[in-house]
Amino acid sequence: MTKKELRQKYKALRKQLTDYEVEEYSLEIANQLIHLDIWNRNFYHLFLPIESQHEVDTEFILQVLAGKDKDVVVSKSDFETREMTHFLLTDNTKIKKNEYDIPEPVDGLEVPVSKIDVVFVPLLAYDVNGNRVGYGKGFYDKFLSECQPNVLKIGLSFFEAEELISDVLPTDIQLDICVSLTTVYNF
Numbered sequence: 001m002t003k004k005e006l007r008q009k010y011k012a013l014r015k016q017l018t019d020y021e022v023e024e025y026s027l028e029i030a031n032q033l034i035h036l037d038i039w040n041r042n043f044y045h046l047f048l049p050i051e052s053q054h055e056v057d058t059e060f061i062l063q064v065l066a067g068k069d070k071d072v073v074v075s076k077s078d079f080e081t082r083e084m085t086h087f088l089l090t091d092n093t094k095i096k097k098n099e100y101d102i103p104e105p106v107d108g109l110e111v112p113v114s115k116i117d118v119v120f121v122p123l124l125a126y127d128v129n130g131n132r133v134g135y136g137k138g139f140y141d142k143f144l145s146e147c148q149p150n151v152l153k154i155g156l157s158f159f160e161a162e163e164l165i166s167d168v169l170p171t172d173i174q175l176d177i178c179v180s181l182t183t184v185y186n187f
């Protein structure tokens, strides 16, 4: 299927989930992550979920990271330049929702992309080759292309992998791992 078709399909599937399912499934994804060999690094970039879009609630992952004393990085998105700016998440970080309902840090200590070791990647759909589809603005393709080549890219999804995204671009960056409710995909 094309990215456009997949966006429609997965937006509809996510819409059907109840708030209860979103929470339970997000906890399940966090539980799967605990068992992976990904916790020996320092800087973990996490997305803060758009609740109205029924994204994976990363709160549980945040708790795991806090328990392990990791540095957590969150971003602010500029929809004009399609650039993300990255900030260290601390107890004092003020979070505010932007016009797209994305919770974002207001300000704080900026973290250069070169410091980031692991990125938890939001997505609408992904395929068995590790390609992903987001909302189509290219924020993560750009961000991931600026990261260190050895950065670990981990997708999180309530759904299983598609067989094929038919219109993958050369600028699309593949995931290393994707975690669903039942499966850990290693690409």
Ligand SMILES: Nc1nc2c(c(=O)[nH]1)N(C=O)[C@@H](CNc1ccc(C(=O)N[C@@H](CCC(=O)O)C(=O)O)cc1)CN2
Pocket: 047, 048, 049, 050, 055, 077, 084, 100, 102, 122, 123, 134, 135, 136, 137, 138, 139, 140
């Ligand atoms: N939590 C989270 N943060 C993220 C992303 C994400 O997917 N999830 N992004 C990942 O790249 C970037 C933001 N990209 C986004 C692009 C479009 C829409 C969005 O709501 N689009 C609506 C159309 C709204 C409109 O045009 O008025 C939609 O698709 O329904 C949201 C986020 C950076 N931060």
Ligand SMILES: Nc1ncnc2c1ncn2[C@@H]1O[C@H](COP(=O)(O)OP(=O)(O)OP(=O)(O)O)[C@@H](O)[C@H]1O
Pocket: 003, 132, 133, 134, 135, 136, 137, 138, 139, 140, 141, 142, 143, 145, 169, 171, 172
């Ligand atoms: N490294 C990059 N720098 C600048 N623009 C880019 C980069 N990578 C992709 N883009 C542009 O972003 C647009 C959207 O790409 P694509 O359809 O793959 O988005 P997506 O992966 O679904 O969205 P997102 O990354 O925001 O979740 C494309 O027009 C593409 O040209």
